[in-house]
Amino acid sequence: MSRVIFSINQCSPVEQRLLRALRAMNWNDNWPAQAGFFLEEMGFGSSQVFAFNSLIETIMQADPGFDLLGPLSPFVSRDELNLLAALGNASRKASNALPDVEDGLPAVLKSLVDTCGTALRRAGLPMKTRATLQNGKALPPMTSKILPFQGESSMRRVKVLALHAPTPRVRRIVLGGYSLKSFAVDLPAQWIKVFLPGPTEQQIGRAFTIRDFDTVKKELTFDIALHEGGPMSDWALRAQVGDELQIAGPRGGFKGVDEKSWLLLACDDTGLPAIAAIVCQLPAHLQVQVFIEVADETERQFLAVQPRVKVRWIYRNGSADQPAETLAEVLRYSPLPVRSGDAWIAAEASTIRAIRTQLLRDRGFELGRVHAAGYWKRGEQDHRDLAAG
Known part of the structure; x- marks a missing residue:
């Protein structure tokens, strides 16, 4: 089917701002870094920002052809208008049941649309009343099972090999273990999530930047900035060689710049x-x-x-x-x-x-x-x- 686009002036100011953020999440270069700011400026908290991110991840995973235009495009696609319609319907509901138009969606996607609609309602952002386009689709006609977006890589068990204090308020932790044999760092400034020992449902986890990864020894180094009352900070002060942790990742990273600038x-x-x-x-x-x-x-x-x-x-x-x-x-x-x-x-x-x-x-x-x-x-x-x- 040929691409169908309309003037973005068909969208309300709130819809235009929301579209800008949703598009940025699926764009290139540093644009994804702007999406969170766009949503925060509309009144969403960090957890709500990740709900919108998961929505876009799930849609694009299920239907890579879903037409999200560029962040600054003066147009809007049929797919985007139908997504706005679904979010608008969800934002005006008082119950958890989605309108009939979304009954064919997988449970994961229905849940994400509903969560994002609730966030819109709580932020006091009125969405324009609109129906889905009759010659289009409400959202991707996904017939296969959609798995929830997994934000973390598989967990790896590691041990503390060494502890250093490069400054009075920093503890440097060196980790090793068999699970790091397949570990790889592709970009500088990538981060891992470090989990303290404990029952799975009670594990405390925090994100830390990888300062160094020795590809020969397979040893990973990260720093903890000490501060009063933080569980990871408290652990770092009493940590010993041999302590066991779990890590997930890596993620993120510095993707480079224009070398002529x-x-x-x-x-x-x-x-x-x-x-x-x-x-x-x-x-x-x-x-x-x-x-x-x-x-x-x-x-x-x-x-x-x-x-x-x-x-x-x-x-x-x-x-x-x-x-x-x-x-x-x-x-x-x-x-x-x-x-x-x-x-x-x-x-x-x-x-x-x-x-x-x-x-x-x-x-x-x-x-x-x-x-x-x-x-x-x-x-x-x-x-x-x-x-x-």
Whole structure:
């Protein structure tokens, strides 16, 4: 069947904003990193963002021909209009039963549509009343069984081989074990989820960036930034060689940049292992500016960098010759190249939002070239950000 598209002006402002986010989740380059921000700007929390992500993953897995256009397209496809109709119907329901038009959908997809519709209703985002197109399809006519989207790779059992303290507030953990024989790291800044021992239904898991993976010894190294009251932080302080853990992954990662341009890297303590892994693999000719916020001078770590990489350390508690500063403040006033470049940023979620807005609005960065991930969120345990991959 030939492709059918319409003017996006047929959609309400809410639908247009939602479409932009849904499309970004299935697009290319750094666009998926923007989807979470688009949804947060509409009033959705991180768990709801992942519900929309799972919806798109499931649809595209079941029907790769489902027509999601580019994030900035001025058109809308028939498939997209029918998806909006399904979400609109679900958002206006008070019960868990979906309208008759969706009765033919697999249970997993019905559940996801309903979950996303509930999120729309709770966020107070009225969807336009519309019927599915009679000459189209409500959603993909999926006849085969659809499995739920699995976000984690299979679990691997590992042991602690070594423990180090590169700075007072960081513990470096080296893991090994037979299960890592088939483990592979494809990109710098990929992350794993680490699970403490315990009953499966009670296991505590947190995401950590892979600082290094020794492909010969099959040993994986990651850092834990210590903070009061965190279960992984508490474990790291009492951990011993021989302790057993489980890990899942890897996922995410730094996918590279335009080598003819320049690169901005910025992070706080939690993103430092990612930047350490990234700078090791950058081409020598690339101009790079790195900004790293840590507590004080004692938290500085050695970074192996190329000659064209400039590193600025920022101390939020100040030092003998440097006042207390924050990552967002320093970036706001630091001179950067005038031409548009690429940016990779990882820090606390609200800080990331402020920096992302600053780069796009005041610094002239292009939307698809800013990768900004909230590695943690103040007041929230086990924060998940779609931009982290």
